[in-house]
Amino acid sequence: MNVIETHGLTKRYRRKLAVDNLDMTVAAGDIYGFVGKNGSGKSTTMKMVAGLARPTAGEVVLFGDPERGGATPQGFSRIGALIESPGVLQSLTARDNLVAKALALGMTHAGAVADDLLALVGLDPTDHRRVKAYSLGMKQRLGLALALVGSPDLLLLDEPFNGLDPEATRDMRLTLVRLNHEHGVTIMISSHVLDQLDRVATRFGVIADGRLRAEFTDEELHERCGSSVRVRLAEPERGLALLEQALPQATFRAEPDGALVVTGATLDEVSSACFSAGVEVRELTQQERDIEEYFVELMGDEKGRSLFNTEKDGGAR
Amino acid sequence: MIALIRSDAYRVLHARWIWAVAAIVAFLLLAPALMMRWTSMGPIRYDDLTGSALPMNGIQILAAAMASIVCCDRTDIGFARSILSSLGERARMVWFAEKCVFSLLLSAVLIVFAFVMGLLGLLVSGVPVANPEPAWQVAAWLGCTWLCAAPYVALTVLVAHLTRNESVTTVFAVLSAGGLIEGALLIGIDFLYALLGGEFLTVTAVVGPWLPAEIASAVGAGAQTMFSVDNAVSLAPAVRALVVCLPVAAATVAADALLVSRRDVA
Numbered sequence A: 001m002n003v004i005e006t007h008g009l010t011k012r013y014r015r016k017l018a019v020d021n022l023d024m025t026v027a028a029g030d031i032y033g034f035v036g037k038n039g040s041g042k043s044t045t046m047k048m049v050a051g052l053a054r055p056t057a058g059e060v061v062l063f064g065d066p067e068r069g070g071a072t073p074q075g076f077s078r079i080g081a082l083i084e085s086p087g088v089l090q091s092l093t094a095r096d097n098l099v100a101k102a103l104a105l106g107m108t109h110a111g112a113v114a115d116d117l118l119a120l121v122g123l124d125p126t127d128h129r130r131v132k133a134y135s136l137g138m139k140q141r142l143g144l145a146l147a148l149v150g151s152p153d154l155l156l157l158d159e160p161f162n163g164l165d166p167e168a169t170r171d172m173r174l175t176l177v178r179l180n181h182e183h184g185v186t187i188m189i190s191s192h193v194l195d196q197l198d199r200v201a202t203r204f205g206v207i208a209d210g211r212l213r214a215e216f217t218d219e220e221l222h223e224r225c226g227s228s229v230r231v232r233l234a235e236p237e238r239g240l241a242l243l244e245q246a247l248p249q250a251t252f253r254a255e256p257d258g259a260l261v262v263t264g265a266t267l268d269e270v271s272s273a274c275f276s277a278g279v280e281v282r283e284l285t286q287q288e289r290d291i292e293e294y295f296v297e298l299m300g301d302e303k304g305r306s307l308f309n310t311e312k313d314g315g316a317r
Numbered sequence B: 001m002i003a004l005i006r007s008d009a010y011r012v013l014h015a016r017w018i019w020a021v022a023a024i025v026a027f028l029l030l031a032p033a034l035m036m037r038w039t040s041m042g043p044i045r046y047d048d049l050t051g052s053a054l055p056m057n058g059i060q061i062l063a064a065a066m067a068s069i070v071c072c073d074r075t076d077i078g079f080a081r082s083i084l085s086s087l088g089e090r091a092r093m094v095w096f097a098e099k100c101v102f103s104l105l106l107s108a109v110l111i112v113f114a115f116v117m118g119l120l121g122l123l124v125s126g127v128p129v130a131n132p133e134p135a136w137q138v139a140a141w142l143g144c145t146w147l148c149a150a151p152y153v154a155l156t157v158l159v160a161h162l163t164r165n166e167s168v169t170t171v172f173a174v175l176s177a178g179g180l181i182e183g184a185l186l187i188g189i190d191f192l193y194a195l196l197g198g199e200f201l202t203v204t205a206v207v208g209p210w211l212p213a214e215i216a217s218a219v220g221a222g223a224q225t226m227f228s229v230d231n232a233v234s235l236a237p238a239v240r241a242l243v244v245c246l247p248v249a250a251a252t253v254a255a256d257a258l259l260v261s262r263r264d265v266a
Helices: A042-050 A094-104 A110-120 A137-147 A167-181 A194-200 A218-224 A237-245 A269-278 A293-296 A302-313 B004-015 B016-039 B048-053 B061-070 B076-085 B089-125 B135-163 B165-176 B180-195 B203-210 B212-219 B223-227 B235-260
Strands: A001-014 A016-027 A031-035 A057-062 A078-081 A155-158 A184-188 A201-209 A211-217 A227-233 A251-254 A261-262 A281-289
Touching: A001 A042, A001 A194, A016 A057, A016 A184, A016 A211, A016 B004, A016 B048, A031 A042, A031 A167, A031 A194, A042 A057, A042 A078, A042 A155, A042 A184, A042 A251, A078 A137, A078 B076, A078 B212, A094 A110, A094 A137, A094 A281, A094 B004, A094 B076, A110 A137, A137 A155, A137 A167, A137 B076, A155 A167, A167 A184, A167 A194, A194 A293, A201 A218, A201 A293, A211 A218, A211 B223, A218 A293, A227 A237, A227 A269, A237 A251, A237 A261, A237 A269, A269 A281, A269 B235, B004 B089, B016 B061, B016 B089, B048 B135, B048 B223, B061 B089, B061 B135, B061 B165, B076 B089, B089 B135, B135 B165, B135 B212, B180 B203, B203 B212, B203 B235, B212 B223, B212 B235, B223 B235
Parallel strands: A031 A184, A031 A201, A078 A155, A155 A184
Antiparallel strands: A001 A016, A001 A057, A201 A211, A227 A261, A227 A281, A251 A261
């Protein structure tokens, strides 16, 4: 069953088209990595899925139920969301935040629910400090706990790794994987932190300028980002024709400097093919395709590269 | 609705500001009484309870300001986002209505608290009341005081949901409950009327007695004044409060629940 299906989902804010005719599918049990630059439409899409923003056109079908979005008979949705900010009440303790939300959802044992969730995300239920004294990482954990109140079947997390130190990032990642594996929660995560996303996501969607550029599985991603061979030939056009004949299983991509990037063949195979065909080789190197580079490529321009570099340098990982 | 009210009551009771407000109200009502007792200064006796012994002037401003705090807790929109994403489509409407209802309930609690503190202050001061009103009149007066605060409280919640801005909402709460916004609007209309050839202040003379601030002022003068028929409009302030404040508050709650709930949550 698909937990999320969007059909022609569009959102326009005055003159700005934030999301443009987006068709996305998230299946039950997926950890869906939603990748895009700032302003690409990730948060807007998630808000529409969470019912916080109304689509200008198109529709969101949740849990295969176009009418009620799979809501419970009590009228509660099956979604937990952490969008844009942890959304915590700074003047209360972490436990009070959770109790307040649990009470709002009509839960009778709000205190016990709060204690369980605090333990799940690694916060101390007996900590009497107000949330404003918490670090950003602790607030993010509390935000996750708030999203988990009501045992949602779908979790929407917008930049959950932001501001987390390496240890907290790993904890968050492991918590998400545990929720997915042990509790069967479908998770949609938007993030810039691609190496973390790569470690947890089972499927990816890449959004740029409000449009979904690609959707693929984790396996497909690693196939596409496998090693390739860069070869620069004295006669590129003739050489390409000969290599295509010699290596029918391989795919070829021309680079701006005239070099060919060959995927699906080893360095030795390319070397032998060139030698057999009598093509003069000026450069022959093995290269690994970086996942980050691949995403940047999908997002359509080089500006994205600087964004990711900034994220890395800023210690967001 | 009940679950949401319980949740809001929990978060308000666990916040510091509500206790600060309670302490300030208690101080403002008890400190003068203690001063009177210790220094033997002040009135020899009060004529009545509601008109002179227990002034509630300005309680609307405090009630509206509290509504702005309830709806604009600095990161409330994030917390609200978390709750709203867990609520279904219909429950969202209830959430918006509940914010108004809760703020109105909170203003009722404030008025009762101020009344109790006022009574306590009266006992502490030892100043006698010559003609205390019967209990039903005092209760009606408290109800009318709440009714006069209701439009400002509901409008403040509406402004909070429309602007999602704490500063704007708080300024609106204070200015509107202080009667400045309606007064300025009326003067503006009068000015336009005068520009069109009419006599200046004609509109104010006709509409003025029906303004919530004017009604609140008349109710604040005490239960006797509240029930006495005003010569200008031939209706007691209590009736005018029912005719004006109740529909305005109800319409504002309806607008918040039915229209504002359809807006995107930022």
